[in-house]
Each structure stands twice: as C-alpha cells, then as structure tokens.
Amino acid sequence: xxxxxxxxxxxxxxxxxxxxxxxxxxxxxxxxxxxxxxxxxxxxxxxxxxxxxxxxxxxxxxxxxxxxxxxxxxxxxxxxxxxxxxxxxxxxxxxxxxxxxxxxxxxxxxxxxxxxxxxxxxxxxxxxxxxxxxxxxxxxxxxxxxxxxxxxxxxxxxxxxxxxxxxxxxxxxxxxxxxxxxxxxxxxxxxxxxxxxxxxxxxxxxxxxxxxxxxxxxxxxxxxxxxxxxxxxxxxxxxxxxxxxxxxxxxxxxx
Amino acid sequence: xxxxxxxxxxxxxxxxxxxxxxxxxxxxxxxxxxxxxxxxxxxxxxxxxxxxxxxxxxxxxxxxxxxxxxxxxxxxxxxxxxxxxxxxxxxxxxxxxxxxxxxxxxxxxxxxxxxxxxxxxxxxxxxxxxxxxxxxxxxxxxxxxxxxxxxxxxxxxxxxxxxxxxxxxxxxxxxxxxxxxxxxxxxxxxxxxxxxxxxxxxxxxxxxxxxxxxxxxxxxxxxxxxxxxxxxxxxxxxxxxxxxxxxxxxxxxxxxxxxxxxxxxxxxxxxxxxxxxxxxxxxxxxxxxxxxxxxxxxxxxxxxxxxxxxxxxxxxxxxxxxxxxxxxxxxxxxxxxxxxxxxxxxxxxxxxx
Amino acid sequence: xxxxxxxxxxxxxxxxxxxxxxxxxxxxxxxxxxxxxxxxxxxxxxxxxxxxxxxxxxxxxxxxxxxxxxxxxxxxxxxxxxxxxxxxxxxxxxxxxxxxxxxxxxxxxxxxxxxxxxxxxxxxxxxxxxxxxxxxxxxxxxxxxxxxxxxxxxxxxxxxxxxxxxxxxxxxxxxxxxxxxxxxxxxxxxxxxxxxxxxxxxxxxxxxxxxxxxxxxxxxxxxxxxxxxxxxxxxxxxxxxxxxxxxxxxxxxxxxxxxxxxxxxxxxxxxxxxxxxxxxxxxxxxxxxxxxxxxxxxxxxxxxxxxxxxxxxxxxxxxxxxxxxxxxxxxxxxxxxxxx
Numbered sequence: 005x006x007x008x009x010x011x012x013x014x015x016x017x018x019x020x021x022x023x024x025x026x027x028x029x030x031x032x033x034x035x036x037x038x039x040x041x042x043x044x045x046x047x048x049x050x051x052x053x054x055x056x057x058x059x060x061x062x063x064x065x066x067x068x069x070x071x072x073x074x075x076x077x078x079x080x081x082x083x084x085x086x087x088x089x090x091x092x093x094x095x096x097x098x099x100x101x102x103x104x105x106x107x108x109x110x111x112x113x114x115x116x117x118x119x120x121x122x123x124x125x126x127x128x129x130x131x132x133x134x135x136x137x138x139x140x141x142x143x144x145x146x147x148x149x150x151x152x153x154x155x156x157x158x159x160x161x162x163x164x165x166x167x168x169x170x171x172x173x174x175x176x177x178x179x180x181x182x183x184x185x186x187x188x189x190x191x192x193x194x195x196x197x198x199x200x201x202x203x204x205x206x207x208x209x210x211x212x213x214x215x216x217x218x219x220x221x222x223x224x225x226x227x228x229x230x231x232x233x234x235x236x237x238x239x240x241x242x243x244x245x246x247x248x249x250x251x252x253x254x255x256x257x258x259x
Numbered sequence: 260x261x262x263x264x265x266x267x268x269x270x271x272x273x274x275x276x277x278x279x280x281x282x283x284x285x286x287x288x289x290x291x292x293x294x295x296x297x298x299x300x301x302x303x304x305x306x307x308x309x310x311x312x313x314x315x316x317x318x319x320x321x322x323x324x325x326x327x328x329x330x331x332x333x334x335x336x337x338x339x340x341x342x343x344x345x346x347x348x349x350x351x352x353x354x355x356x357x358x359x360x361x362x363x364x365x366x367x368x369x370x371x372x373x374x375x376x377x378x379x380x381x382x383x384x385x386x387x388x389x390x391x392x393x394x395x396x397x398x399x400x401x402x403x404x405x406x407x408x409x410x411x412x413x414x415x416x417x418x419x420x421x422x423x424x425x426x427x428x429x430x431x432x433x434x435x436x437x438x439x440x441x442x443x444x445x446x447x448x449x450x451x452x453x454x455x456x457x458x459x460x461x462x463x464x465x466x467x468x469x470x471x472x473x474x475x476x477x478x479x480x481x482x483x484x485x486x487x488x489x490x491x492x493x494x495x496x497x498x499x500x501x502x503x504x505x506x507x508x509x510x511x512x513x514x515x516x517x518x519x520x521x522x523x524x525x526x527x528x529x530x531x532x533x534x535x536x537x538x539x540x541x542x543x544x545x546x547x548x549x550x551x552x553x554x555x556x557x558x559x560x561x562x563x564x565x566x567x568x569x570x571x572x573x574x575x576x577x578x579x580x581x582x583x584x585x586x587x588x589x590x591x592x593x594x595x596x597x598x599x600x601x602x603x604x605x606x607x608x609x610x611x612x
Numbered sequence: 613x614x615x616x617x618x619x620x621x622x623x624x625x626x627x628x629x630x631x632x633x634x635x636x637x638x639x640x641x642x643x644x645x646x647x648x649x650x651x652x653x654x655x656x657x658x659x660x661x662x663x664x665x666x667x668x669x670x671x672x673x674x675x676x677x678x679x680x681x682x683x684x685x686x687x688x689x690x691x692x693x694x695x696x697x698x699x700x701x702x703x704x705x706x707x708x709x710x711x712x713x714x715x716x717x718x719x720x721x722x723x724x725x726x727x728x729x730x731x732x733x734x735x736x737x738x739x740x741x742x743x744x745x746x747x748x749x750x751x752x753x754x755x756x757x758x759x760x761x762x763x764x765x766x767x768x769x770x771x772x773x774x775x776x777x778x779x780x781x782x783x784x785x786x787x788x789x790x791x792x793x794x795x796x797x798x799x800x801x802x803x804x805x806x807x808x809x810x811x812x813x814x815x816x817x818x819x820x821x822x823x824x825x826x827x828x829x830x831x832x833x834x835x836x837x838x839x840x841x842x843x844x845x846x847x848x849x850x851x852x853x854x855x856x857x858x859x860x861x862x863x864x865x866x867x868x869x870x871x872x873x874x875x876x877x878x879x880x881x882x883x884x885x886x887x888x889x890x891x892x893x894x895x896x897x898x899x900x901x902x903x904x905x906x907x908x909x910x911x912x913x914x915x916x917x918x919x920x921x922x923x924x925x926x927x928x929x930x931x932x933x934x935x936x937x938x939x940x941x942x943x944x945x946x947x948x949x950x951x952x
Contacts (some may be wrong), residue, residue, distance in 0.1 A: 056469065082471035090469075096462035098526075098588055099455070107459040110452050111471035117480070120451035121444060131452065174471050319750050389936055391749055392692050396885065397936055400929030403882075407926035511878075514761055521754055564768035571762035578755045579743050 007070055009034040009210050010055070010178055015064035017047075017054055017234075024050045025234040028064070030212075032178070037204060037211045039225035039242075041218075043254060047234035048214045049091055052180050056088050057081040068178070083111055087176035089167040091183045091214070095155040101166055102151035105138040108173035141169045144203070160187050168199075172207060179203075181213040185220045197223045222246070230254065266593045269602075285431055293431060294499075299539045300434035301495050304441045306519040306531040308488035313517075314526035314588075315449060316481040317461025319395040321513050322382065325402030326375050326486050328409055328508030330493025334371035335422050335503060336415075337362045343424055347417050354414045364428040364498065368437075371494035372487045378405075379486020383479040402510045409505040421504025422497075429499035437495060441488055445528055448484070457481050461526075518574050523585050530586030538570070545569060663793045664915040665908075670799035670868070672907025673806035677861040678884035679891070679899035680813065681854030687830040687894035688850050690749065694756040695736060696858055697881015698763040701874065703729040703859030704778065704866040705771050711779055718781045726859040733855025734848050736763075742844070767874035778870035798867045805864065809857060810900060817896065822849055830894060879925065886932040892945025901943060906931065 010032040017025040025047040032038050040048050053059045055066050057078035066074045073081055096104050113134060119127040142148045145165040150158065155166060164184060171179060184200070185193045197220055204211055215221045221228060222242045230238040230245060232254040238245055245251055288296060305323065312320045336344075340361050344353050352358075362370070386397045409416045416422075448454050456477050459467040468474045497503050523534030548565040577584055589595070596602045678700055685693045706728050710721025740759040744752045784798040817823035828836040829846045837843050865880065866872060887906045891898025906928055914921050935942060 058465070058469075077473075078468040079471050079473045082469060088469055090466065094463045094466035094469075096459045096466065098462050099458055103455055103458075106452070107455045107467070107472065108470040110456050111473075113452055115452055117448075117453055120453050121447045123447060123451070127451075134452075170470065313750075317750075319753060385933070385937065389940065392690075392753055393889075393936055393940065395753065396692065396889070397933055399882075400886075400932050403929050404926045407923055411922040511761075514757055517754065517757065518761075521758075525750070562769050563773065564765055567765040568762065568769055571758060571765045574758040575740060575755065575762055578751060578758055579740065582744075582747060582751050 008032060008067075009069055010212070011067040012051075012055065013065040013067065015051070015054055015061045015066065017050055017059060018062045023234050025054065025231075028054075028231075028234075028236060030229055030236075032210055032212060034177075034210050035204070035208070036227065037200065037213070037225050039221040039228035040212060040214045040231065041216070041221055041228060041245075042231035042237075045233075046231040048231055049182055050234070051231070052088060052182055052212075052214065055081075056086055056180065079111070082174050082176075085175070085177035086180070087171035087174045087178070088180035089164070089171050089182055089184065091186070093160075093163050093167060095163055095166060095170075097154070097156040099155055100151065101142065101147055101153050101155055101158065102135075102138055104155050104166060104170050105141055105173045106134055108170045109134040109137065109175075112175055138173060141172055144172075144206075145169045145199075161192060164188075168203075172203065176207075176209065178210045178212070181211060181215075183214055183216065185215055185217040188217075190219070193217055193220050196220060200224050269593050281431065281435060295540060295543050297429060297431055297434040297499055299536045300431075300438035301429075301492050301499060302516070302519060302535040302539045303438040303532050304488055304492040304495070305516045306523065306535040307441055307445050307528060308485045308492060309513075309516045310520045310523075310525065310528070310531045311445065311448075311457075311488070312481055312485045313520060314524075314531075315454065315461060316457040316478060317464075318387070318478060318482070319391060320398040320482065320485075321395050321510065321517070322386075322398035322402040323489055323516050324508045324510050324512035325405030326379060326489040327493035327496065327512065328503075328505065329378055329405055330371040330375040330490030331497035331503050331508070332409060332416055332422070332493075333374045333490065334367045334494030335425050335497040336360070337367035337370055338364055338426060338428065338498065339422070346424065347420070347422050348414075350418070350420065351413050353417070357415060364426075364433070368491060368494040372491040375490025375493065376483050376487030379489070380479060380483040383482035383486075387475060387478045387482060399510050399513070402508075402513060406505050406508050406510070409508070416505070419505060421502060423502045425498050425501045425503070427498060427501050429495045434495055434499065437491060441491070442528065442532065445488075449528065453477075453480070518570060521574060521584055522577055524583055524587045524589070526588035527584070527586035527590060529589070529591040530584055534585060542566065542570070659792050660915060662791075664911050666793060666795055666799060668908040668911040669904070670802045670907075671911060672904035673803040674861055674865055674868070674903075675880070675884050675887045675907050676900040676903030677806050677809065677857050677864070678880060679887040679903045680810075680896055681858045682885045683888040683891070683893055683896060683899040684826075684850050684854050686888065688826065688833070688847060689741065689745070689752075691741065691752050692756060692885060693741075693854070694753075694760040694881075695740075695763055696854065697877035697879075697884070698760050698767070699729060699733050699736070699855050699877070700858040700862040700865070700881060701767060701872075701877035702732060702763070703862030704872050704876070705767070705776075706859075707863045707866065708776060708778055708872055712776075718779075722863050725863060726856055729859035729862070730852050730856045733851045733858070737847060737851040742847075764875055764878070771872075771874055773874060776872040778866040778872055780867055780870050784867045796868075798864070802864050802868065805860065806900075809860065810896075813853065813857075813896065816853070822846070826850060883928045886928045888942075889932060890935045890942055892942030895942070895944045898942055898944035 008031045010030065012028055012030050015025060015028040016023065028047075028051055030038070030040075030051070040051065042048055050059065054061050057073070057076050057080070060075045064074070065072055068081070068084060068086060071084070073084065096107060099107070113130045115127050115130055118124075139148060139151065142151055145168060147158075147162060147166055147169065150162070155163070158166060164186070168181070168184065181200070185196050188196060200211060200213070201224060203209060213221070213225070225242060227241055228239065228245050229236055230248070230251050237250045237254055238248045240248070284293075284296060305327065309320070309323050312318045336357060337360055339347075341358050344358055347353075382398070382401050386394060386401065389397050410419050412418070449457070456467070456472050459470065459472060460474055460477055464474055467477075500507075519534045519538050520531055522538065523530030523532070545566045548569060549561065549563045551561045552559045593602060678696065681696050681699075682693060685691060685696070703725055706725035707718075707721050710716045710724055711718055714721070716724070736759060740755050741752060744755050780798075784796070784801065786797045788795045788797065788800075815823075817826060825836065825841045825846050826849065828839065828841055829843055833843060836846075862877070865876075883906060884903065887902035888899045889902070890905060891900065891902030909931065910924060910927055913927060914924060
C-alpha cells in the first residue's frame with residue numbers, strides 16, 4: 005500500500021453537546037472512487053466540511069498528500085488541490101454560466117491587481133487561456149451552448165453539472181461530490197455514472213462522493229464507508245457493504 | 260470584427276463629444292450651475308465607491324461619511340499654506356510637524372486617498388470578520404468614531420471649528436477628470452478577474468471560498484479600494500467647499516450616498532453615475548419645495564425639509580416596488596442600446612470584449 | 613462661501629445636525645454639573661460615585677427600555693429597525709402636542725401618545741417591512757434606513773426643525789437631596805417604570821400564549837408557521853410592544869432632558885441598538901443588561917476621566933466593536949451560524 009492521497013486520523017466534530025462526527029478515519033488512494041453513505045443526518049456532509057476546511061475538527065488530523073491540512077482555510081485547501089460541489093447547490097447566482105467557471109480559475113491565474121486592471125498583455129494572455137479552458141470544461145458537461153445564461157436560470161440537473169465543471173476548473177486532484185445524483189431520473193443517473201468515471205480518467209482525479217442513489221454508489225465506487233450517527237459503522241467493497249448486517253440495520257432499523 | 264470596431268468607434272466618438280461638452284459647459288455655465296455640476300462629479304465618485312463594496316462585493320458598509328471626512332481633512336491639511344493653518348488654529352496651535360507641510364493639490368489628493376485607503380484597510384481587517392447587518396453597524400460605528408476623533412483632535416484638525424479658507428482647487432476639470440478616471444478604473448476592475456471574484460463573494464460566499472477565492476483578503480481589498488476612492492472624493496469635496504468641519508461627516512451623510520446607489524441600482528456602475536447626477540441636480544431643482552409654494556388653492560410660506568421628504572419617500576418607493584433601482588445590475592453598452600432600437604442593429608452574434 | 617456650503621451637502625440638514633451636536637454637549641454638561649463641582653475639589657469619593665451611579669441607573673434604564681424594542685424585532689425578523697429611534701422621537705412629540713396644543717393633563721397626553729405611537733410602529737412594519745419579508749436582508753435593511761430617513765424628514769417638516777421645550781410636570785421636576793446626592797424625581801421614576809414594564813414584558817413573553825408564539829417565531833419562523841402560528845400577527849404584536857416601550861422611553865427622555873427635536877432619536881437609537889447587541893441580540897435580559905452597562909460606562913468614564921468628555925459619543929461604538937469582535941453573540945446571546 006502506497007501513501008494515501010487523503011487520510012483522516014481520529015477526526016471528531018462536536019456541535020455544542022452533539023457529536024456530529026466521531027473517530028472518523030478515512031483513507032483514499034490516488035485514483036480511487038470512494039463512496040460515503042449513510043442515513044440522513046449521519047454526518048456525511050459534515051465530514052466533507054471538515055476535510056475541505058469549512059469546519060475545524062474538534063479533535064484529530066486531516067492529511068492530504070502527506071501534508072497536515074487540519075484547520076486550514078477552505079480557499080487554501082482548494083489551492084492545494086481539493087475541490088467540491090455542494091448538496092444544496094451554491095452557484096454564483098447573478099453571474100453567467102461562463103463567469104461561474106472563470107471565477108474558479110482566479111487563484112490559478114497568478115495575476116495581480118495591477119496587471120488585471122491595466123489589462124496588460126500578460127494578463128490578457130492568461131485571461132484568454134482561462135476562457136478557453138472554461139469553454140472546454142463547459143463543453144465537457146454539455147453546457148457550452150449556455151455560457152451566457154444566468155447560472156440560476158438553468159434547470160436543476162444542469163446546475164449540478166455546472167457545479168462539477170466549476171469544481172474541475174480549480175484543477176483539483178481530489179474531488180468531493182455531495183449528492184451529485186440528487187433529483188435525477190434513472191436515465192440521468194446512469195449518464196452521471198459514466199460521466200464520473202470519464203472525468204476520473206480524463207483529469208486523473210480521485211473522487212469521494214456522498215450519494216443516496218444506491219445504484220450510482222454501487223456502480224462507480226470501488227470502496228465505500230458507511231456512517232451512522234457520525235460513527236463509521238462499516239467500510240469495504242460494495243459487495244461487502246451490501247452484506248454487512250450493521251449497514252442493513254442502520255438503513256432498515258432492525259430491532 | 261467589423262461590429263467590434265463599430266463599438267470602438269462609438270466609444271471614441273462619445274468620448275470626444277463628452278470632452279467637447281465639458282468645454283462647452285465650462286464656457287456657458289454660470290457660477291451656480293457650475294458648482295452643482297462639480298458636485299455631481301464628486302457624488303459620482305462617492306456613489307461608485309460605495310457601490311464597489313455594497314453592490315459588487317455584497318458587503319453592507321455604512322462607513323463612508325467618516326472615511327470621506329478623513330480624506331477631506333488629510334487633503335486640506337496637506338494643501339493649506341502654513342499661514343492659512345496659523346490663521347485657522349487660533350484656539351490652540353497646530354502640531355509643529357504638520358504646520359510646515361505644504362503640497363500641491365495632486366499629491367495632497369493622492370495622499371488623502373492613500374491615507375483613507377490605509378485606514379480603510381485597518382478598519383476592514385477588523386470589521387470584515389462580521390457580516391450583514393453586524394458589518395453595517397460596525398462600519399457605521401467606525402464612521403462615528405472618526406467623526407468624534409476629528410471633533411476632538413484639536414491640535415491636528417482644529418476640532419469643531421473646522422478648517423476655513425481652503426484653496427478652491429476643485430475646478431470642473433479636477434472634479435470631472437477624477438470622476439472619469441475613477442469610472443474607467445472601476446469598469447476595468449469589475450471586468451477583470453478581480454471583479455469576478457468580488458461578485459462571486461456577493462453571490463455566494465461559501466462557494467467562493469471553496470473555489471479558492473481568499474474571501475477575507477478579497478473583502479479587505481475591495482474595502483481598501485473603496486476607501487481610497489472615498490478619500491479622493493473627500494479631498495475634492497474639501498477644496499470644493501473650501502470650508503470643512505466634522506459635523507459635515509455625520510453618519511447621515513452615508514445615507515445620502517446610499518440613496519444614490521439604491522436609486523441607480525445596487526451593482527451597476529451606469530446606474531450609480533446616472534443616479535448621482537440626477538439626484539444631485541434634482542436636489543437643486545427641487546429646492547423650490549423648501550420655499551414658499553403656491554399650489555393655486557393653497558399658498559404655504561416655506562417648509563424647509565420638504566425636499567428631503569421627497570427624496571426619502573422616493574427611496575422607500577424604489578426599495579419596496581422596484582428593488583433593482585434604475586439599472587439593476589445591468590450596465591450601459593452600445594449593444595444594449597441597439598437591442599432597444601436606439602441604434603441600428605448589427606448582424607451576427609454579439610460578444611462583448 | 614455660505615452658498616457653496618449649502619450646495620455641498622445633498623441635504624440641508626446642517627442646521628439640524630448642528631443642533632443635534634449642540635444638544636448633546638448641553639446634555640452632557642447638564643449631567644456633568646455635579647460631577648465637575650465635586651470632582652474638582654476631591655479625588656473620586658464614594659459620594660461622587662453614588663451620584664453618578666444614580667444618574668447612570670436612570671440613563672441606563674432609558675437605554676434598556678428602547679433596547680428591548682430593537683432586540684425583540686431583531687430576534688424575530690433579524691432586522692435592525694433603524695426607525696426605532698424615530699419612533700421614540702414621535703412618542704415624545706405626541707406627548708408634547710397633547711399637553712401643549714390640546715391642553716390635556718399630562719397623564720392623558722402620555723397615554724394617548726403611547727397608543728398612537730404603537731399604532732404608528734405597527735403601521736410602519738406593515739408598510740415598509742412586510743412587503744420585503746422574503747427579500748434579501750440588505751433590501752430590508754435599506755428599507756429600514758429609508759423609513760428612518762423619511763420619518764426624520766417628515767418630522768422636520770411637520771414638527772419644525774427648531775427645538776421645542778417639553779413641559780415637565782412638577783411631579784417629575786422636583787429635586788431631592790439624599791445624603792448629599794442630588795436626585796431629580798424623574799431619575800428615580802425612570803428605573804421604577806423600567807422595572808415594572810420589564811416585569812410585565814417578561815410575564816407576557818414567558819407566561820402567555822402570545823409570548824410562547826413569539827418565542828417560537830424567533831427560534832424558527834418557518835417551523836412556527838408550519839405549527840399554525842400566525843406569524844404576521846406575532847410580528848405586529850412585537851412591533852406594538854417595541855413601539856409602546858419606545859414611546860414611553862421617548863416621554864421619559866423628554867422629562868429628563870426637556871428638549872424635543874426631529875433628530876433627537878438618532879443618537880439614543882444607535883446607542884440602544886448597541887446596548888442590545890452588547891447584551892446579546894434577541895435576549896430581553898441582555899438588552900436590559902446592555903442598556904444599564906452602556907449608561908454606566910458613559911457616565912462613569914466622564915466622571916472619572918473628564919478629559920474624555922468629548923469622546924462620549926464614541927464610547928458606545930467602541931464598546932460595540934469590541935463586543936462584536938470578541939463575543940459576537942453578546943453577553944447573553946445564543947450562537948447562530950450559517951448551515952453549509
């Protein structure tokens with residue numbers, strides 16, 4: 005076993021007296037697609053927030069590529085190569101589809117205020133480059149025809165895809181997808197699965213996803229973790245998870 | 260490409276026409292009209308500066324009155340001659356290190372901008388940890404603290420007596436030259452990658468942070484730039500009025516600027532410019548409201564304040580019935596003009612550069 | 613150039629602002645008379661402290677009364693009711709007109725003024741805030757600022773910008789000397805009235821069905837609506853209570869500093885909002901605590917460090933910023949973060 009791309013060590017998060025996540029240990033190898041499942045309120049999104057820096061763990065460590073990123077600001081973590089989408093879509097609502105993707109490349113542009121406002125050649129060159137890249141990403145998710153539309157005017161499914169394009173624009177190595185299939189019909193879910201596999205190979209990504217659609221999770225994930233009340237109750241391959249009595253109990257509530 | 264050059268030509272022609280118009284105004288306006296015309300320019304800068312924070316970065320700041328005062332005092336104290344300072348500070352002498360400073364207008368104005376920008380940066384680092392209404396109230400607090408300090412720091416600011424007899428440096432060219440420079444700067448800024456970053460914070464702070472935008476740093480940057488512009492406007496105002504005192508920078512002054520920004524459209528440069536000119540001009544045009552009125556059936560003998568009732572009522576009507584104001588977040592463009600039929604349409608797909 | 617001076621401000625509020633400041637200095641002088649006479653001769657002794665304590669208690673109680681209105685409205689709508697200070701001003705003016713023009717006995721005039729101000733406050737919410745309840749918070753806040761702006765300007769037109777002397781009934785004006793401390797009746801009456809009103813208010817909030825609904829709305833407005841709470845009615849009741857308290861505050865303020873001006877509500881309004889934030893916005897106990905604390909800090913600082921008198925109006929804001937930075941939830945407030 006090589007060095008993991010992502011590793012959390014005994015991560016805990018308390019909100020007041022409530023333990024949202026306890027003793028969370030996840031290990032993700034480069035190139036893997038890992039699923040995070042569990043009933044509503046199990047603390048899945050909280051773990052995303054803990055890893056991406058939105059929340060600071062009460063205890064424990066988060067390691068990315070061997071580096072301790074615990075408690076770092078979210079933007080600094082994104083800069084290191086972790087991107088995410090949101091369960092409750094968070095697009096830049098008054099900006100165009102294209103601008104949404106352009107914003108995500110701001111930190112990679114390496115420009116300064118002076119160049120940017122004076123529109124120096126060095127800046128214009130970079131600006132052209134990120135426009136090209138943004139259009140390529142939009143084509144990738146099938147939104148190239150809508151680049152001038154206001155982000156929130158898109159139908160729900162397209163907004164989800166725009167979120168993924170925007171996350172890819174930050175040039176991540178590790179991508180977190182929070183319920184990417186939410187609100188999709190079976191046909192769209194199948195397309196999404198293919199899409200996830202495709203971007204993993206194309207952008208050499210490692211992907212961690214939260215999903216309720218079991219078909220999607222079982223279809224794309226190589227390994228998965230199951231959370232219940234903030235506690236990791238099982239992890240393993242989809243086949244192992246399907247047979248695990250604790251998982252069945254958590255989902256079905258066996259007495 | 261042909262259509263691009265059409266827009267470029269139109270812009271070029273409009274700029275020439277604008278400059279020609281300024282020459283015409285300089286010749287034809289009487290002193291009174293010219294004063295109002297200059298005030299329009301200062302208010303354009305103030306409105307743009309407030310709109311940068313409130314409209315484009317989505318931070319509700321109410322600190323402009325105080326920052327403006329800071330700019331006004333800095334510029335005035337640098338530009339006054341030692342003799343003028345001695346005349347003013349008859350109650351208590353001015354601190355020695357400030358007495359002999361005497362700079363031309365441009366460096367004074369820039370220094371006013373830089374110093375206000377620096378103070379804005381300091382305030383920003385402290386206050387921008389807060390959001391929404393808490394930020395509004397904290398910036399309002401800073402504005403008042405600045406005013407109280409201006410009132411009490413007698414050896415530096417001459418306290419409540421204020422400063423009188425400042426050189427009348429703010430000519431039409433200074434006022435409008437600055438306003439145009441600020442407008443061009445802001446258009447370029449908003450169109451740049453930084454402008455997009457500001458807008459992303461306005462639209463969704465958490466997502467902006469997750470997309471690698473240093474949200475706090477960007478907020479401080481926006482606040483600092485806005486303070487810089489506000490300081491410039493303050494400096495222009497000081498040498499336009501030629502008399503300043505701390506009471507002019509009471510926090511209600513911020514509401515006047517807010518009125519312009521809201522009427523023009525929070526998040527629209529065009530809106531702020533149009534509204535600044537319209538509001539400043541109508542403040543004068545509607546001055547008759549404060550005087551005796553003859554309504555035919557009713558003759559009143561002067562109700563001072565009626566004019567402001569009109570403006571505050573207008574603000575309420577706009578915010579309740581047309582929140583986007585005049586322009587919403589849209590901007591002027593030749594293509595938009597073509598779309599509504601004021602210019603001949605051009606063929607092909609439009610893409611603004 | 614006076615002509616240029618007039619052009620400069622967009623508004624012509626210069627005279628009234630000047631008035632406001634003048635009044636503030638006069639006010640502080642009025643309060644400080646005893647301070648300076650005593651502190652001039654002796655270093656701070658117990659008597660001075662007690663004298664200032666009584667003054668601070670009375671000023672702080674006034675602040676508390678007004679702060680309650682801010683805290684209740686904020687607790688329910690997450691809105692800084694910028695116009696609250698102006699409602700306070702209207703209370704004072706209405707009481708003045710009742711006595712001055714309609715020659716009513718002071719108690720009748722006060723009751724009517726409170727009733728009318730309450731109606732006004734409820735009407736204000738209907739007209740300016742309710743249509744925007746689902747709008748972005750910035751819009752509602754601008755509406756609140758606009759409403760405050762409008763009321764102030766209307767007051768300048770209707771009530772006249774020149775200050776009016778408030779007729780203080782003898783009952784309130786009497787001066788007592790207790791153990792070397794000078795106390796005007798009104799300074800004793802204010803804390804008493806505040807205490808009684810606070811008791812009634814706490815009873816309403818904690819012992820009645822309406823109070824229970826108010827607490828529910830302030831915890832979660834959507835959940836309360838689902839539980840069949842008539843949110844609009846509760847908001848109206850909240851504004852009614854807040855406005856009534858502001859009116860009483862306004863009248864008491866006018867009894868203590870008998871001078872009415874259209875912009876008299878601005879500074880006390882700001883300070884009381886700050887008191888509410890310091891105490892923990894949304895908490896009635898916090899508002900009272902914040903009000904008393906602010907009164908105490910203002911008067912004690914002036915008493916013990918007279919050279920800072922000029923900075924008096926800045927104390928509240930400095931306190932505000934300190935609290936916001938180090939304990940943003942205030943002394944008694946609860947924590948609320950955005951859910952991701």
